[in-house]
Amino acid sequence: MQVNPFYFYTSSNLVELTGEKADTLEELLVLLRRCSGSAIFYHVFQSYRERHFAAVKYHSDFAQWISNSLGEEVLAERLGALDIRDFTSIRALREAMMEIIENHLREHPGIGGQSGKTPFFFCQSVSLVMPTKHIAWGLDDFYRIVKDVGIRSIHYHLIEARLRLGIHTNDFSYWLRTSLEKEALAERIEDIDIHLHTLEEIRQMILQHVREEMES
């Protein structure tokens, strides 16, 4: 079988200010409906990367604001419980978030117009994706590079990839499965709970799974 190499990319983003802000839950809902896909991508997938050093309660900026600023813990928990691994498109994620907020507003009709302590400023991002010099031809290379590569590469291939591929996997698992025929290893990496760990912890978990595979 011919092995296709794995090219490691890295991604950086510039945060664009949209000038839109929500003071209340109702306003958040309106803006959530009409904001760009890039805004949702940024607030759910990218801004978290800058806080990768800590396993925070909520990855999503929306859940965080609803908790910290509005004090609506039940809603924040419901939004925070959305597993981004279940979504392969921004459209589906947007609809799921809106449905949760709409249901909450129906259950608690008085709270929609209450202002938070601070506004939620909608941002969106422009991303720049570029190849690093790292290329893996086999599992040994892959292990060595994952150990050493910048944390942005891990985020890009493991987290951002889902929406890019539009399937329930990530770049690492996809390559391990299709190119090296390492189905079990691919599944173990897919099963890593990206909500509960820092990116460095996730890197160590990937390394551990690969090490076990190499030793087996």
Add this chain to the structure above:
Amino acid sequence: MSPVRLTDYEPIIGRQTIEELYLLAEGLKGRRIKMVNSTAVGGGVAEILSRLVPLLNDLCIQTQWEVIKGGEDFFEVTKKIHNALHGEAISFLPRMREVFLEVNLENLRQSDLDQDLIVIHDPQPIAYIEGKGQTHAKWVWRCHIDVSNPNEEVWDFLKGYVEQYDVALFSSPRFSKRLTIPQFLFFPSIDPLSDKNRELEPEFIDRILERFYIPQDKPIITQISRFDRLKDPIGVIKAFRMAKRYVDCRLVLAGGEASDDPEGESVLDEVRTEAKGDPDIHILLLPPTNSLEINALQRASTLILQKSIREGFGLTVSEALWKKKPVIGSAVGGIPAQIIPNLTGALVHSIEGTAYQIRYLLSHPDIAKKLGEYGHEYVKEEFLITRKLRRYLLLFHVLFHPGERIIYFDKDAPPLPIAG
């Protein structure tokens, strides 16, 4: 300031990040960039440019720094414009507009516009944009000021220029305005190699504290700020006294006088009166050149406060976090951008809240330590000069790829686009 190389930062931010910066700069080599501001020394903008310009040149991006020249009358006008952007009511007379424009156009005539990119900092040289038709360069307006509640007459005058630029850059989402041009978020930054932030020997820190007669016999709580009512030094003393009923500690209030504030001296008198000769309250009037002393005071502190009533970005918060100090800050200006509640610090809204957080963090040193450590990591991610360098490199790519939301470097084999 000694010449700096990007590799000098490798022990701080890591080889991988340095490699990424070189990768980002690869496609920009040989581009010509000009930065224009109003002062070569003193003030945050000059401090940032004095580091950023050599770093860009180190990456083979030809970067010049130009300082607008003007007489006393010009800088009187720009000072008034600055205050008006902070909301002060001024009479913006036709003569003031004339002086402002004459000086801008005179400088513009002598400026080499044969650049790829021109970055204008703050309002003083904003009318350089009148030269847009003479060059193929992209134009960027970097606003370091909070313009969220400006004097409308002055803002309308400036807005006419701002909207001719290709993009505008703001320090915080809450500082920006609705504009017809794209706006990007550019946090201010600190330099980890500067005297204010670099590592210090413990013996040096001890000597500085001895020099200021500050015993290190109990926890030290510090606010580094000029003596200005908007920094609420009286509120800090009140919070300290409330907390001291429960936990023994010292307070250090250190900073300069606000030279442009006629009330500066009376604020200092009020602070001294409020302290009532308490031997546990240390009031230090320091000149702005005392960077090493400020660094030592921060490093010797157990907790740092920034209890401002109104604030610009409040970079003293990042300076303290960089030193792994737990910070209690007011939820004003740019402070909430630096303090993520209960992760990188404590955000407060009152004197009572400040006192409570002092008590809490002095009683829970393990939690205080964690806040400081996370704060350090967050500053490393977002508020170092190297992060600013990354933002500028990204911006340059964005400007050279107009309309693209995802820019792929490897055009031959682009990954699949994001599913809509």
